[in-house]
Amino acid sequence: MSEPRFASFKLVLLGESAVGKSSIVHRFVKNTFDDMRESTIGAAFLTQTISLPEVNTTIKFEIWDTAGQERYKSLAPMYYRNANAALCVYDITSKASFAKAQDWIKELNRQAPEGIVVALVGNKADLVDERQVDEADVESYLQDLRAQRGESAGDVIHLECSAKSGDGVLDIFNSIAQALPLEEPAAKSQQSKRVDLNRRQQTTLQLGCC
Amino acid sequence: MPRSDLFPELAVKSQSKPIHALRSKDGYSSSQEINGLVSDNLHNSSDAQIAKLVNLKFNSNAFALIRQLSQDLSAKETELILLREEKSRRENELLRLCNEFGNLSYVEVDRRLNALKPEKNVHKVVSAMVLDAMAISDSQGSNERLPKDVQRPKPQSRNKRTALRRTQQPFHKEEKSASTQNRKSLAEATDIRSSVGLPVSPNLHDTQNPKEEPIWPRWLHWLNQSEESVDLPNKSTDIQNKSSIENSRNKSVVELESMGDSFSPILTSTIFDADKFGFVNDKPLQNLKCKTSSLQDMPSPVESPVSISKSATEINLTLANVENSESGKALTTLALSQSLDKLKLLNEQYLATSEMHLKQWDILMRQAQTSGSPKSDQDVSLGTFGLKAQNLKKQGSSLRKMFGHEDELSDDSKSFKFLQRLIYESGIPPKHRNYLWFELSGAKNRAIAGEYQRLLANSQGTSDPTLIESIDQIKLDLHRTLPSNIYFNNQKTNGPGPQFAALKNILMAFAAYEPNIGYCQGMNKLLGNVMLGVNESHSHGGSKVSEENLFWLYVSIVEDILPCYSELNFFHPKAMMLLREDSLILRQYLNKLMPQLGKHLESLGVELELVVISWWIGVFTEAVSSIDLWLKLLDGLLIADNPRIKFHAYTLAAFYFYQRALCGFKERDSIYGFINLLKTGNGPNIKSNEFMSIAASFEKQIHTIELKSPS
Incomplete structure (x- = not known):
């Protein structure tokens, strides 16, 4: 097997206000959920590492969790500039938030760095009774999108999750990790490689599940 | 000696009218109505009882009741004035007697009288x-x-x-x-x-x-x-x-x-284990306090506040020595008691300083309120200090007279500097905060009677899409504003706290007042913090601020105190891009003034703009960990000539105090992580006077820096 590798990626969360972006991040990073989470002002920053044993690699996510209000939109390019991955989050109980997530994907297609991994994430999956966004609608949207983007752009990941129950949250980040181009950034971040060993131990402890 | 100098307390009381007294301007002639009070416990009656009262006593005319209440109020006001007048006459006479028969000097009597603390509780x-x-x-x-x-x-x-x-x-x-x-x-x-x-x-x-x-x-x-x-x-x-x-x-x-009025100061201490601002203590990370950069370790741009922190270090050293030495118990005890003595001394110094500041504030407020009594209609509208204390700078203003600078035409900012120095050194003390905030923000001039109710009504039944958008966003954010504070979120009942409704009303009324600005995430926390400051002031005997006046205070802060970008309001949707440009300028300042930190951040690839913008949009609520310090920052903003420069100075000062911690991190994400922790109240403790003086010195230096034009 090859030498253990360490890579660091910038990930940004986009989506309408109050769809649960911060809650997803907190579930992923701290495995907690808080009904009374303060609304994000500007943006928040957190990190989390996961390991991919099959390729002997540890991945660190530098997560930028942006504020969702429409008027912050002009700031978004600052956050997705240099980003390796973007989570466009909607709330499955709100059609409007799904439309907003589609807008974000459109903007990313136009302006984001080449090769950015995009995930379309439906949150609040625990609220099945209030569902407004059907899986079928999302699938048909994704088909159109794939045709539009073409093969070279890479697939758009789609998953649903519940930050409240924790269901599906880890899957999102694992799927993104799988889709990230490991060779290139790993080679770039030679510096980070040195701290690899300590890092990795820590990670395996944190995330026994992957 | 003028009497007001000897009995400033009296002078203040008889001259300063509480804000709500403005409502009953006509009332002072109705002193014969004193016996006709209806209002004693009316606010405790049920709606039905009040309705009954209106029916029986006022022939179903609610206006009559309101008029009666207003009359009662002014009657009480009159009574108070008479009482104060009587009190001051008696005291004057007593003073004369003491002087004549007791051989006590006026100063001596004054000193003793001042030692009697009025009970505000x-x-x-x-x-x-x-x-x-x-x-x-x-x-x-x-x-x-x-x-x-x-x-x-x-x-x-x-x-x-x-x-x-x-x-x-x-x-x-x-x-x-x-x-x-x-x-x-x-x-x-x-x-x-x-x-x-x-x-x-x-x-x-x-x-x-x-x-x-x-x-x-x-x-x-x-x-x-x-x-x-x-x-x-x-x-x-x-x-x-x-x-x-x-x-x-x-x-x-x-x-x-x-x-x-939903104000309920009792809530804080009896029901929850909350701090003085009403934050419920659920911060397990409290022990994680990071090292503050202390002044003597760094090239200090100011000389003043070093002495205290220096002796604090000495004590630490002594204690460290004690721990290390094994030369017997006696020595340890001796060293310890010496340290304790030093600590006591420090404590005394600290108390003496705060006492001194408080006295200076009291003097300032007394004199301002005495000699600042309005002479003309224009003066009335301007208030005593005026917006950003402009009246202190004005030639011939009564305040300038009181400071004795009337004739010194050459130095027209001396009296302003006195206020500025006090604000930098101690911040506005809680008991004077509400009065001064209302004055310095210019809220006093902005308030239009009845307008708030109209705006509230407007915001409710609106069909204007921009306004609806703002209101929808407000509704999303209300329960996410200071959720760990009992004034806004009652953790026991999982329901709204006592000031939740006021928060909501004021944000909505503002959106109706300035639909172009509407509501921006960040305003909620700003208003929340302002309300906590007002609460604290009120519980220290500061003037009571009604929801309506709180609204005008908030309007004034947003519109007149926060920076403007090309004449666009700070929170205007289009100002966001300009804020971003300004954050690039901050990077230049930082590189010039703290080159070591600048280089360090640069080498790790930290995107400073992302951090700075969040700090600014939240008006520094995300940049400093303690509300106490934040309130002082707001005090400073209220008298800032150029709020944009003040924002830069505060930002630089914050980086100055975080410098040591930041330079210790070898990875980018640790830096972002540290900054992320600040907003949860887990940042370093910073002394507010040190912060303010560092900021002031940066403010001066900023003006000397030539900026490269942005590429």
Whole structure:
């Protein structure tokens, strides 16, 4: 097997206000959920590492969790500039938030760095009774999108999750990790490689599940 | 010597009208109505009872009731004025007598009088009054007697007693029933004390031995729970005691404003384990306090505040030496006691400094309110200090006269600098905060009577899509604003806190007031923090601020105090891009003024703009960990000539204090992580006077920096 590798990626969360972006991040990073989470002002920053044993690699996510209000939109390019991955989050109980997530994907297609991994994430999956966004609608949207983007752009990941129950949250980040181009950034971040060993131990402890 | 100098307290009281007094301008002629009070406990009545009252007494005309209430209010106002006038005449006469017969100098008398601290806590005053009433009825009705020193914990002046007797009249009956009830709770208290093994005076009413702890003051202490929460041994008495508090509260003078006002300072300490601002303590990370950059480790741009922190270090050194040395217990004890002495000394120094500042503030406020009394209509509209204390800079203004700079035309900012220095050194003390915020923000000039209600109504039934968008966003954010604070979120009931509604109303009214600005995430936390500052001020005897006035304060801060970008309001949607450009300028300042930190951040690839923008949009609520410090930052903004530069200076000062921690991180994400922790209240402790003086020195230096044009 090859030498253990360490890579660091910038990930940004986009989506309408109050769809649960911060809650997803907190579930992923701290495995907690808080009904009374303060609304994000500007943006928040957190990190989390996961390991991919099959390729002997540890991945660190530098997560930028942006504020969702429409008027912050002009700031978004600052956050997705240099980003390796973007989570466009909607709330499955709100059609409007799904439309907003589609807008974000459109903007990313136009302006984001080449090769950015995009995930379309439906949150609040625990609220099945209030569902407004059907899986079928999302699938048909994704088909159109794939045709539009073409093969070279890479697939758009789609998953649903519940930050409240924790269901599906880890899957999102694992799927993104799988889709990230490991060779290139790993080679770039030679510096980070040195701290690899300590890092990795820590990670395996944190995330026994992957 | 002018009398106002000798009795500044009196002067303040008779000259400064409370904000709500403005409503009853016409009222002072109606003093003959004093006996026709209807309003004593009206705010406690149910809607049905009030409706009944309106029907029976006012022929179903609610206006008549309102007019009556207003008249009552002004009648009381008049009574107060008369009382104050009488008090001041009596004191003047006493002063003369002391001088003439007692051979006491005016200064000496003044000093002693000033040493008498006015009791601002209404519960204490009321319980003293209850005690008084009980003592009277006791001595009349039975042969039970209380020892003299127990009857009244503090000797009261004759004047106060006169005042007491007068105010007693309208609610004499209640007082009696309350006193019986309180006696009951006293009896219970005695039982509890014996049951939990606390010392109980064997015969309460015959106690003569002054050394034995009298139970009365202790009971009084329980009544005064609003100030410090007292461990009660038993839940049922908890309720009992609270109800007696309620009782005594009900007897305070009725004011129109207290009807429907949700302010409830008692909440903080009795129900939850909350800090003075109402934050429920759920911060397990509290111990994670990071190292602050202390001043002597760095090239200091200012010289002043070093002395105290220096001696603090010395003590640390001594203690460290003690731990390391093994040369016997005696030496250790000696060193320890020396350290303790030093600590005591430091503590004394600290107390003396704060005392001195407080005195200076008191002097400033007294004199300002005395000599700043309006001479013309124009003066009235401008207020005493005026927006950003402009009146201090004005030639010939009464405030300038009071500082004695009237003739020094060359130095026209001296009096302003006095205020500035006080704000930098100590910040506005809580008890003067509400008054000064209202003045310095310019809210006093902005307030238009009735406008707030109109705006509120507008915001409710609107069909304007921009306004609807703002209101929808507000609704999303309300329960996410300071959720760990009991004023906004009642964790026990999982429902809204007592000031949740005010937060909502003010944000909505603002959106209706300035639909182009509407609502921006960040405003909620700004307003929330302002409200906490106002609460604190109020609980320190600062003036009461109604929701309406809070609205105007908020409007003024947003529109006149925060920076503008190309004439666009700070929170305007289009200003966001300009804010971003400005954050690039900050990077240049940082590189110039803290090159080491600048290089370090650059080498790690930290995107400073992302951090800075969040700090700015949140008006620094995300940049500093303590509300105390944040309030001082707001104080400083209120007198800032150029708020944009002030924002830069504050940002640089924050980086200055975080410099050591930041330079210690070898990875980018640790830096972002550290900054992310600040907003959760887990940042380093920073002394506000140090912060302000560093910021002031950066502010000066900023002007000397030539900026490269952005590429």
